[in-house]
């Protein structure tokens with residue numbers, strides 16, 4: 243029996259990782275630790291919340307004492323760390339919040355793991371989930387590999403880069419069994435509608451303007467979130483200690499092309515005339531320091547651990563739109579903030 247701490251499990255990617263581990267590994271005990279910030283939503287996990295091998299703990303990774311007490315009382319075998327502030331635009335408004343959660347929070351977890359595993363790192367793994375944004379921005383050509391130098395530009399990516407460095411430092415200095423993965427942009431169900439794809443779906447549905455930053459020429463490399471969760475599973479179980487893997491879908495899209503595709507899909511699904519949704523596209527002031535292009539080379543993951551993406555983008559996007567159109571209540575709760583007060587209250591009283 244393995245007891246695995248998954249942090250940030252109430253968020254977008256974390257909820258897919260929790261679901262996968264709870265369902266695929268009935269012999270593991272999965273403890274989901276999440277602060278339930280605006281981005282944390284336990285409604286993402288209603289299908290597994292009563293599973294005998296799942297438990298939720300409301301806690302804040304920036305609270306070192308709470309992390310130490312938790313490690314002491316729970317005796318975790320491994321950690322999969324996803325909790326983070328994750329939105330670039332918010333990091334531009336409030337960089338300090340990103341340093342506190344993403345850097346200090348990660349170091350608190352590393353310290354707790356180091357302290358309570360007491361140098362016995364056999365079969366005890368600290369898996370840090372990170373982003374391709376640490377590598378900075380590409381021009382028209384090239385791809386990020388695991389050996390690309392770090393060159394973060396936004397406060398978000400700077401905080402994630404810093405946390406990656408701390409994880410490697412704890413591996414090199416104390417021998418902690420650490421692995422890191424750096425993934426490209428994810429899309430799929432349960433994605434908070436402040437990020438491009440769910441925001442655009444929600445706005446198109448509600449006939450609201452779809453904001454496109456700058457000229458819409460920035461390129462992102464999109465991966466279906468369940469393919470990311472599967473990659474994390476494979477890396478967690480098979481990677482050698484100290485390794486880093488890039489995860490990506492070989493699926494680059496200019497923002498404006500992606501939005502146009504989404505508008506087409508939405509026209510079909512909503513029974514609108516062709517071109518109707520695209521009228522909502524509104525060019526707005528560009529994001530400060532907006533990285534031009536991200537593209538991931540995931541050859542290492544493919545060659546060493548036999549992982550490849552499973553879903554074509556057009557199919558995945560149509561599936562994602564269907565999810566948002568059938569899960570109105572989720573979307574309305576999230577956009578009105580109801581979920582926060584409801585679930586936060588439930589757990590504050592425990």
Ligand code: NAD
Pocket residue numbers: 249250251252253254255256275276277278279280281282283301302303304323324325326327328329343347371372373374402424425426427428429434
């Ligand atoms: P998200 O914002 O949807 O979820 C983050 C979760 O962390 C939320 O549930 C939130 O409540 C929790 N959290 C935040 N601060 C916390 C704290 N102090 N203590 C405990 N919990 C806290 O983010 P996401 O998009 O699911 O990203 C998850 C991880 O994957 C992040 O580390 C992010 O950097 C990384 N990542 C994301 C993407 C992407 O496209 N979204 C791509 C690559 C890597």
Ligand code: TYD
Pocket residue numbers: 329330331427436437438439441453454455458460461462497529
């Ligand atoms: P986002 O989903 O915020 O992810 P990230 O910044 O981490 O890549 O943004 C994806 C791309 O879409 C990015 O180039 C910024 C752009 N964007 C818009 O054009 N309009 C929007 O309303 C948002 C949220 C993003």
